[in-house]
Amino acid sequence: MHTVQVYLDLPLIGGLFGWIQDTTLLWMVSKIGNVKVHFKRLAIGGLIGGIFQFFLLTNQISDGLLNPWILSPLVFLIVVPSIMLFCTFSPINFRRLLRVGGYFYLVALLLSGIHWGFDSVNQRFLNIQVTFWWRFIIHLSFIFVIGELGWGIVHRSLMEHVCFYSIQIEWDDRRLQLNALLDTGNRLHDPLTKIPVIIIELNQIKNLLPKEVVCLTESFNAGDARYDFELPPHWTERVRILPFNSLGREHGVLFGFRPDQIRVGSKKNETIIKDVVVALYNRPLSAEGAFHALIPPTVLKN
Numbered sequence: 001m002h003t004v005q006v007y008l009d010l011p012l013i014g015g016l017f018g019w020i021q022d023t024t025l026l027w028m029v030s031k032i033g034n035v036k037v038h039f040k041r042l043a044i045g046g047l048i049g050g051i052f053q054f055f056l057l058t059n060q061i062s063d064g065l066l067n068p069w070i071l072s073p074l075v076f077l078i079v080v081p082s083i084m085l086f087c088t089f090s091p092i093n094f095r096r097l098l099r100v101g102g103y104f105y106l107v108a109l110l111l112s113g114i115h116w117g118f119d120s121v122n123q124r125f126l127n128i129q130v131t132f133w134w135r136f137i138i139h140l141s142f143i144f145v146i147g148e149l150g151w152g153i154v155h156r157s158l159m160e161h162v163c164f165y166s167i168q169i170e171w172d173d174r175r176l177q178l179n180a181l182l183d184t185g186n187r188l189h190d191p192l193t194k195i196p197v198i199i200i201e202l203n204q205i206k207n208l209l210p211k212e213v214v215c216l217t218e219s220f221n222a223g224d225a226r227y228d229f230e231l232p233p234h235w236t237e238r239v240r241i242l243p244f245n246s247l248g249r250e251h252g253v254l255f256g257f258r259p260d261q262i263r264v265g266s267k268k269n270e271t272i273i274k275d276v277v278v279a280l281y282n283r284p285l286s287a288e289g290a291f292h293a294l295i296p297p298t299v300l301k302n
Helices: 009-032 039-061 073-089 094-126 132-151 153-163 211-221
Strands: 164-171 174-182 197-201 239-244 252-257 261-265 270-273 277-281 293-295
Touching (some): 009 039, 009 073, 009 094, 009 153, 039 073, 073 094, 094 132, 132 153, 153 164, 153 174, 164 293, 211 252
Parallel strands (some): 174 293
Antiparallel strands (some): 164 174, 239 252, 252 277, 261 270
């Protein structure tokens, strides 16, 4: 009986590297497809790829011990990627799953082509010995390069960490949580009190406001300001009329109100601001829905 002795140090390291690479690939696909996924789901999907990489390397160093199934195109090209995508993105509608799957295969094919070209040039002209570690670094770098050159994912993600803030607006025992973009060009302020103004999408808050306030806001945004709406008594002290010369229109007027306070940042690093006005805008501020509010730098200095 023939005995095969297999050392698993290389497959284990390769499986770990594959886990990291596939998790990064799935993260890139989620950003390209604009699908929000928790990191744990990305790690689980990447783990499926890492386990497959472990078995693949085990098959290589054992002279085909697992060859009958591990090299099957059905397993390699369809079964494993499908399990990875399902574990990462489910539940998701079928149309969106097809789009995410298309991005996955597109990036994977681009990576394969780049690696093939890199290896061909290296073998023909350079003859550089590429170690297992350096191959891992190169592969990981190519994922980021493809994501940045194709869809600008890297700089968008950096911008999210640097310029995106979580804000919570509080008024009348109501709370609204939003993602906000730090808008360095926002110089809008209340002409009476000179306090800074935060701009938010009306659709994000209209269900929490009195109907009279919503009607008055919509009339201002339509450029046909009406003053015949009878506001709730305590709202007459909150409302603000804000002239502006931006947002695609000159000499416009926005309707706003004074909240009780807003909270900016996370629980560990939270800033409470009371001197602020919330202006209501009736159009999306982000075409991709990445944020629904704009905050000026002066708010963060309060």
